[in-house]
Amino acid sequence: MNQPAVKTEVWPRRQSRRQRGFTLIEIMVVVIVIALMGAMIVPTLFKKVEQAEKTRVAQDIRTIQSALKFYRLDNYAYPTQALSLEALLTQPAGLDRWNGPYLEELPKDPWGQPYRYANPGSHGKDVEVFTLGADNVEGGEGSNRDWGNWNIE
Secondary structure, three states: OOOOOOOOOOOOOOOOHHHOOOOHHHHHHHHHHHHHHHHHHHHHHHHHHHHHHHHHHHHHHHHHHHHHHHHHHHHOOOOOOOOHHHHHOOOOOOOOOOOOOOOOOOOEOOOOOEOEEEOOOOOOOOOEEEEOOOOOOOOOOHHHOOEEOOOOO
């Protein structure tokens, strides 16, 4: 019994250039498309971050203002500039009517700095609670803007 010879195909040793991988042009096109998509998304993302910072600052300032109002109700006046916001946490010497602490802790702004306090205020308020923004310098725009109880919404 003779069996017919089985013909096996051997893969060709030479492969065409199309089967070796991506060309430089294809990779460049993908990189450019990704860069364009990033250029469209990043400004929107930064706007949301700035909006979140502003919302947090407004919330913190309102919380501190509420505590200051309770302090004033108990002591008939806001803390002096020298006492600062620390008077909301620990009883200052000589205040018998102090009924605090009015806050568990003093919040920090989104950039890790303590909120500032001014008594008397210079923007038409009796007292001011504010932050100087990310740069911690007066003035600025965006995240560097000064936020206080005179300009939060």
